[in-house]
Amino acid sequence: MSISPNPAPLGPCPIPSPRQIVEHLDRSVIGQDRAKRTLAIAVSNHYARLLDAVDRNSPTPILGDASLRHVTIEKSNVLLIGPSGSGKTHLARALAEYLSVPFTIADATTLTEAGYVGEDVETILHKLLVAAGGDVQAAKGGIVYLDEIDKLGGGRVHGVKDLRLGVQHALLKMIEGTVANVPPSGGYKLVGETCIPFDTTNVLFICGGAFVGLEEVVAGRLGRGASFGFDRSGSDHHEEVEGVLRHVLPGDLEAFGLIPELLGRLPVIASLDRLGIEDLVRILKEPTNSLIGQYRKLLAYHRASLVISDGALREVARIAHERGTGARGLRAILERVMEPVLFDPRPWACYVVTEAAVRGGDVEVIPGMPGLGLAPLRARVAGRTAGGMKPSS
Numbered sequence: 331m332s333i334s335p336n337p338a339p340l341g342p343c344p345i346p347s348p349r350q351i352v353e354h355l356d357r358s359v360i361g362q363d364r365a366k367r368t369l370a371i372a373v374s375n376h377y378a379r380l381l382d383a384v385d386r387n388s389p390t391p392i393l394g395d396a397s398l399r400h401v402t403i404e405k406s407n408v409l410l411i412g413p414s415g416s417g418k419t420h421l422a423r424a425l426a427e428y429l430s431v432p433f434t435i436a437d438a439t440t441l442t443e444a445g446y447v448g449e450d451v452e453t454i455l456h457k458l459l460v461a462a463g464g465d466v467q468a469a470k471g472g473i474v475y476l477d478e479i480d481k482l483g484g485g486r487v488h489g490v491k492d493l494r495l496g497v498q499h500a501l502l503k504m505i506e507g508t509v510a511n512v513p514p515s516g517g518y519k520l521v522g523e524t525c526i527p528f529d530t531t532n533v534l535f536i537c538g539g540a541f542v543g544l545e546e547v548v549a550g551r552l553g554r555g556a557s558f559g560f561d562r563s564g565s566d567h568h569e570e571v572e573g574v575l576r577h578v579l580p581g582d583l584e585a586f587g588l589i590p591e592l593l594g595r596l597p598v599i600a601s602l603d604r605l606g607i608e609d610l611v612r613i614l615k616e617p618t619n620s621l622i623g624q625y626r627k628l629l630a631y632h633r634a635s636l637v638i639s640d641g642a643l644r645e646v647a648r649i650a651h652e653r654g655t656g657a658r659g660l661r662a663i664l665e666r667v668m669e670p671v672l673f674d675p676r677p678w679a680c681y682v683v684t685e686a687a688v689r690g691g692d693v694e695v696i697p698g699m700p701g702l703g704l705a706p707l708r709a710r711v712a713g714r715t716a717g718g719m720k721p722s723s
């Protein structure tokens with residue numbers, strides 16, 4: 331935690347603004363502007379809450395207005411929903427890189443009720459403690475991203491469902507604020523082991539889940555018909571589907587087996603959109619850690635270079651979009667195209683991936699020579715692009 335106990339009254343604001351947080355997220359997460367804004371506001375407010383807890387009792391408070399001293403800023407936990415592969419976990423990871431408060435990502439599918447095989451809910455807090463370097467005080471102001479929350483309502487087998495409900499009730503207390511007992515070893519509570527008391531009142535919880543089929547539930551409630559808008563290839567429909575998730579209400583999520591008490595503790599809902607073809611093209615090339623950047627780097631270690639035509643990028647995006655797996659599908663498609671190149675990269679060669687190569691043709695190879703540098707190769711590739719690149723063996 332970077333907030334000092336006695337902040338200077340007129341010093342710079344120690345709270346990152348939502349705009350600053352979004353600017354950071356923009357570097358690696360394409361699109362999803364509404365979700366980014368909602369998340370950034372929640373995180374910035376979380377910082378304000380932590381600062382307020384210190385400021386209230388400070389002899390030199392930042393806030394000059396005495397009437398605000400006794401106003402409590404309440405916790406606003408967030409529920410992040412969106413189709414598979416739309417960037418929920420990715421967004422949480424990008425957020426983690428930015429934050430100066432302890433942050434951990436936990437997976438709800440691994441959790442079980444205390445006493446059963448699996449992880450107790452307290453393991454989440456243990457992860458936060460580890461993220462805080464063992465500093466309990468700092469961990470108490472941390473943020474937890476609890477992924478795959480929708481899977482907590484999915485048990486249909488008799489018995490499994492009860493177990494999942496038990497986990498939901500345990501989470502409920504933790505999210506609302508309780509003093510949990512965290513085993514210092516992180517695993518099961520051992521007999522005689524002294525647990526660490528952990529007050530979760532100031533921990534911010536962000537829960538994420540895909541809730542497969544949610545669009546149909548919301549559309550049904552809105553009276554637009556259950557079958558509407560699910561032809562993923564049609565861009566008109568795409569617009570409509572995007573609109574639907576924006577209207578989600580906590581009641582729609584109860585259909586997925588989440589108990590109303592739990593949903594009630596997640597008052598802020600941020601929805602991510604299904605990614606369109608243009609988004610997928612941008613994801614291929616724009617983020618700092620883009621897939622194309624990664625392949626270029628891999629080849630660079632073999633002293634080879636890579637050129638991918640715009641048509642090829644679009645074709646990869648189109649196939650991924652058709653498969654309906656979001657950005658997750660991009661890697662598998664590119665991996666198939668790049669496999670022969672990566673298997674035996676020729677030093678100094680330039681590999682040219684065209685739309686035809688993505689459709690199953692060969693990746694063109696332009697041989698190069700040591701010492702020649704990349705400039706002449708680039709000129710040749712540019713010449714071909716101008717005249718329309720053709721794949722050759």
Ligand SMILES: Nc1ncnc2c1ncn2[C@@H]1O[C@H](COP(=O)(O)OP(=O)(O)OP(=O)(O)O)[C@@H](O)[C@H]1O
Binds near residue numbers: 413
């Ligand atoms: N909006 C995005 N911008 C940039 N990359 C993205 C985006 N969405 C997804 N990706 C890429 O796709 C991969 C899969 O996305 P992610 O794991 O975040 O999906 P998810 O929404 O959590 O899906 P699931 O519900 O199946 O867990 C990420 O690792 C990232 O590389």
Ligand SMILES: [Mg+2]
Binds near residue numbers: 419477
């Ligand atoms: Mg995920």
